[in-house]
Amino acid sequence: MIPHNESMMLHTPFHSRCAAACEVNLWEDWKGYTTPQVFTEVDMEYFAVRNSTGVFDLSPMTKYRITGPDSEAFINKLITRDIRKLAVDRVSYVLWCDGEGKVMDDGTIFRLSEDDYRLCCYTRALDWLMWTAEGFEVTVKEETADVAALAVQGPTSCAVFKALGFVGIELLKPFGMSRFKFSGSQVMVSRTGFTGDLGYEVWVEPSLAESFWDALFDAGKPHGIRAIGSSALDMLRIEAGFLQAGVDFIPADETIRAGRSRSPFELGLGWMVSFDKPVFNGRRALLRERAQGSRYAFVYLDVEGNKPAEHAFVYHGDQEVGTITSAAWCPTTKTNIAFAQVDAKFGRPGQSLVAEIYYERELKWTRVMAQCKVTKGALFSPDRRRQTPAPNF
Template sequence: RWLKLNALRMDVSIEEVSEQIAALALQGPNAFEILRKIVDLDLSQLRFFRFKPGKILEVPVIISRTGYTGDLGYEIWFRAAHAEAIWDLLVEKGKGFGIKPAGMLALDVARLEAGFILLEVDYIGAEKAMIASQKYSPFEIGLGWTVDLKKDHFVGSKALRELNGRAPSRQIVGLEINLSDYEYLFRQAGLPPQFPIAAWRGGVPVYKDEKQVGHATTGGWSPTLKKYITLATVEQEFNQTGTQLEIEATVNYARKTTGVTVVQLPFYDPVRKRAIFASSNGSKETTSAERLEKI
């Protein structure tokens, strides 16, 4: 729809082919080892956020070094008719590495650990914003790096140039819940602490000295970090790493507050996610750890 709206008065035709294309995401520390067994291209030098064409089972594919998790990963794009065969091959080759299918609930926790924001959850899109406070700029949601103000013209350029140089009034940050405070609230109620296994979504108030200064939008227990973490939008003066705030928590149907600390995003960012893999030589097969080289 966006493409069609912006193609008005242009000599261009647009065809919707989304349902003809399938994508499989292979994510995790062993993604490189599994994928290199089935694809006919050298993955060792494929850098983060780059892509290469190749073949799997003689099927043309595009391999991108991307994913909606905080770990090493690849996404495989190909004609949907071949999805089942390529899925089965990945599962078979990944058995020795403990490969497991993962659904949306697992993906939501993984993207939380990665500090990845989600449209209509962590911020409201321009088309659905009804009042000024619901409108977000890229500078407020951690996407300022995607804006090149040196370009002559692009959609939204005038508005973004007007914002350039001004500190945003709010910022999306990471919050880490103080487990001692959180567990104490449950202990007072005679209950064991309850940690959300699935990531929750919604506007949970964030306070400083009993004054609301923001709201948390996604939160949950991180199985990787063994921490209770959230993404939140807070006022500019409270976005510095180490700032102590409070967040609302419901215990036995009663609203309480517990301490949180502003932490740097992403929560989880291993070196291997953006690393390149040095090719092994012909005489000696090396391990992933030996091949791993930081960019």
């Protein structure tokens, strides 16, 4: 259960530590929790993840525990991928659709044991999960407030955990998970993240949260550890090419106007749809779309110049063909990256488009028609992200 009514904003289990570290006092609302946008300086936080280790408090992520003999069948009906392929102690990136084949949310599913899964996602989806559970012997429990979570990301993250005494963590493969002893209890670590870098996510009981944070930062001090806020994370995920629910697509349940939701195909996530499994939500609509074609295409753009193309219109010649949903100047790739939704006829890799960017300097607005090139995929994907054993920087 998520506590409520005690104060206007909820505190995560790491709040005391975040508050102490948040020097610029910039906070924001994340699904009812108050969380830091910036702790000190965005670029410093960004570079911590790319050069050493950054720590992000992701406790407000919505979490559901799914147990019972039919949990696999239930999840397979919920999501578009085939969960039957997911082994115990493995994690999968998933998304799910409504009956129209439009994406309701994306998230990660952790297979904790044979019939025990955890789903982490952006939206509050209990109603949809409970309805979907009809006809299955399965229990769905909200456990957002019962699990505290930190993302520990960056080249030195593995070394930090080794310093913390997590023996053998370097052998953990991407999308694998493992449990480690900590303070007479244990914490779960998965090799997952939202930065595209070598990194881990740690899942601990709320009662251990503060002592874990302290131990982690003690162990990480020689490895350049630093708390990061959502602004830095946003640059990191854009550089790595990850979509953000509510930004790059509106969860289908939250759209009000007809036609504003998007299908997996329209978000470049068609590879996550498996028709080779029993009935799942959106199946018929997605089959129809596959046969008849999509309305939109999702593309990564390499935009000329250094002005982030936030909210820009995208043109092909004189024709307006789409809009940009996320954009950032990304320091490591040294690229001005943007995500765009364009008319399905456009967006082939290598195609040239134009972004109409407006920016303001000292009350003067300037318009730039910036050339863009459609790139084949995300630009940032270092070897260390995949290497096992994880490199020891």
